[in-house]
Amino acid sequence: MLDHAPDLDLVFQALADPTRRALVERMTTGPASASELARPFDMTLAAVLQHLKVLEDSGLVHTKKEGRVRMCRVEPDALRGAEAWIAERRTTWERRLDRLGSVLSEEER
Amino acid sequence: MLDHAPDLDLVFQALADPTRRALVERMTTGPASASELARPFDMTLAAVLQHLKVLEDSGLVHTKKEGRVRMCRVEPDALRGAEAWIAERRTTWERRLDRLGSVLSEEER
DNA sequence: GAAATACTCAAGCACCTGCTTTACTAAAGC
DNA sequence: GCTTTAGTAAAGCAGGTGCTTGAGTATTTC
Numbered sequence: 001m002l003d004h005a006p007d008l009d010l011v012f013q014a015l016a017d018p019t020r021r022a023l024v025e026r027m028t029t030g031p032a033s034a035s036e037l038a039r040p041f042d043m044t045l046a047a048v049l050q051h052l053k054v055l056e057d058s059g060l061v062h063t064k065k066e067g068r069v070r071m072c073r074v075e076p077d078a079l080r081g082a083e084a085w086i087a088e089r090r091t092t093w094e095r096r097l098d099r100l101g102s103v104l105s106e107e108e109r
Numbered sequence: 110m111l112d113h114a115p116d117l118d119l120v121f122q123a124l125a126d127p128t129r130r131a132l133v134e135r136m137t138t139g140p141a142s143a144s145e146l147a148r149p150f151d152m153t154l155a156a157v158l159q160h161l162k163v164l165e166d167s168g169l170v171h172t173k174k175e176g177r178v179r180m181c182r183v184e185p186d187a188l189r190g191a192e193a194w195i196a197e198r199r200t201t202w203e204r205r206l207d208r209l210g211s212v213l214s215e216e217e218r
Numbered sequence: 219g220a221a222a223t224a225c226t227c228a229a230g231c232a233c234c235t236g237c238t239t240t241a242c243t244a245a246a247g248c
Numbered sequence: 249g250c251t252t253t254a255g256t257a258a259a260g261c262a263g264g265t266g267c268t269t270g271a272g273t274a275t276t277t278c
Binding site for chain 2: 008009012013015016017018021024025027028029030074076079080082083085086087089090092093094096
Binding site: 033034035045046049065067068069070 | 253254255256257
């Protein structure tokens with residue numbers, strides 16, 4: 001069975017690199033092969049393939065070998081997991097500030 | 110002037126560590142001093158202070174020295190920036206899938 | 219004013235990252 | 249079948265990360 005618990009360490013670590021974010025960004029416009037993805041970058045194909053492995057290990061990207069080509073596409077579930085973690089913490093804090101604000105304006109009266 | 114452009118490299122890098130995510134999580138329930146934050150962890154105060162510095166450099170956390178105590182609280186803007194980056198990429202991809210889906214079911218008819 | 223508290227600073231160390239290079243394998247194209 | 253294309257594997261290296269220890273400096277507290 002597939003592992004559907006995306007590991008936040010790996011996801012955030014993967015997103016911490018600008019090259020990898022650019023790769024994700026490119027893939028959101030449609031699937032692409034590794035060498036297609038590598039073309040715009042000023043680094044070797046080997047380096048880009050290592051970035052793609054990091055992305056795949058994090059669950060952000062799915063890849064599949066078709067003939068001699070490795071096709072890559074985004075896996076939105078892992079993105080959703082990271083987004084949810086952030087959103088939850090942010091709203092917890094913002095709700096706290098709201099409550100605090102209304103307590104203070106109560107006291108003002 | 111304050112730098113209000115949160116650097117995504119630093120933000121995601123900061124969130125990639127479980128100790129730092131736990132610190133953020135704790136701070137969403139209210140501000141706390143460094144040693145309060147450090148107490149639950151099985152590591153030296155010095156180590157936790159280094160984590161707090163990473164969080165502060167990323168813009169996720171604001172700290173201020175009050176007497177001999179350093180008080181820390183979450184800075185929701187940096188969280189929002191990271192959340193927005195992810196949300197944008199995810200929805201771009203999901204919209205693409207929707208369009209693709211409707212084209213396919215058009216052809217089915 | 220002496221002792222305890224809450225950091226701060228800097229050095230040191232094991233391990234991890236982001237590359238490169240070189241050498242290799244497997245599919246496509248001609 | 250020979251060449252080009254696309255990727256894989258592994259080693260090596262500079263610089264970064266996540267700790268620790270030890271030695272300091274301000275504030276409080278008693």
